[in-house]
Amino acid sequence: MSYPDIPGLHHVTIITGDPNTNIDFYNRILGLRLVKKTINFDDNYTYHLYYGDKAGSPGSIITFFPWPDSRPGQNGTGQARATAFMIPQNSVEFWQERLESQNVELQPITERYGEQVIQFRDPDGVYLELVGSPIADDLNNSSQWWSPGDLPAEHAIRGFHSVTLNLESIDATKELLLLMGYSFLGKQGNRYRFQGEETEPGSILDLTEISFQPGSMGKGIVHHIAFRCADDHEQAYWQKTISGAGLPVTEVRDRQYFKSVYFQELGGVLFEIATYSPGFTID
Numbered sequence: 001m002s003y004p005d006i007p008g009l010h011h012v013t014i015i016t017g018d019p020n021t022n023i024d025f026y027n028r029i030l031g032l033r034l035v036k037k038t039i040n041f042d043d044n045y046t047y048h049l050y051y052g053d054k055a056g057s058p059g060s061i062i063t064f065f066p067w068p069d070s071r072p073g074q075n076g077t078g079q080a081r082a083t084a085f086m087i088p089q090n091s092v093e094f095w096q097e098r099l100e101s102q103n104v105e106l107q108p109i110t111e112r113y114g115e116q117v118i119q120f121r122d123p124d125g126v127y128l129e130l131v132g133s134p135i136a137d138d139l140n141n142s143s144q145w146w147s148p149g150d151l152p153a154e155h156a157i158r159g160f161h162s163v164t165l166n167l168e169s170i171d172a173t174k175e176l177l178l179l180m181g182y183s184f185l186g187k188q189g190n191r192y193r194f195q196g197e198e199t200e201p202g203s204i205l206d207l208t209e210i211s212f213q214p215g216s217m218g219k220g221i222v223h224h225i226a227f228r229c230a231d232d233h234e235q236a237y238w239q240k241t242i243s244g245a246g247l248p249v250t251e252v253r254d255r256q257y258f259k260s261v262y263f264q265e266l267g268g269v270l271f272e273i274a275t276y277s278p279g280f281t282i283d
Helices: 019-029 089-101 134-138 171-179 232-244
Strands: 009-016 033-040 043-052 061-066 079-087 110-112 115-121 127-132 160-167 183-188 191-195 204-209 222-229 259-264 270-275
Touching (some): 009 019, 009 043, 009 079, 009 160, 019 043, 019 061, 079 089, 079 134, 089 115, 089 127, 089 134, 127 160, 171 191, 171 204, 222 232, 232 270
Parallel strands (some): 079 127
Antiparallel strands (some): 009 222, 110 115, 115 127, 183 191, 191 204, 259 270
16 A cells, blocks of 8 residues: 655744743744643653644644753754744735834845745744745635734734754755655755645755754754654554664654654654644544
């Protein structure tokens, strides 16, 4: 039996400091819904915060481990550097003005692969981007987007655009992505772009090849990135396929809202493959 390729991201998990500051930034300023607050399954002394669209759909979920006493991490190779969200192409000016009004320091707007990119950091120094995307323009289900208060639904974040990985060499990671069904779209400078299902949120993964010191884990650093698959059967297929490629893969772990397997790709980034079901609506 054949199974579909990996379509894109499921979620991104990051280490944060003060949880109240985190909630204020991602819920009030970025307009993401605080979908769940739970206990970290692997550390019962730590909360786990989940944000996303109205239903917490795979491809929209950014999660945080609040470690208030954690030291800041060190950005470097073997890490996911930037997490990018999709916005409609005509929303770039709106978001630029909104973020500036909240005293968020922005980098000059750049163009990447024909799309405008707003670059900034959250209060812990996490690298974030908002990308004006034609895919976002086609996602017009306004009932799905979370748009509290002064954020009109027409400008709301539409889920992930991409994640950028910093690597000493892209070779092994490139082969893994091709195995997972990603297509190579092209190179721009030291950035190599790969894409899963092109009409879906979070379908893009960018690899940047840099010569720098290895990164270290801590506050402000991405802990892992998760890819999505439909169900247990697809997950078992990918667990076996990744293991067959020589990468040690964990047993299936029940995360209540989805099931997960984990492995570290050869560039150093911790990957996860998570199921769609049962989803956040079960409770």
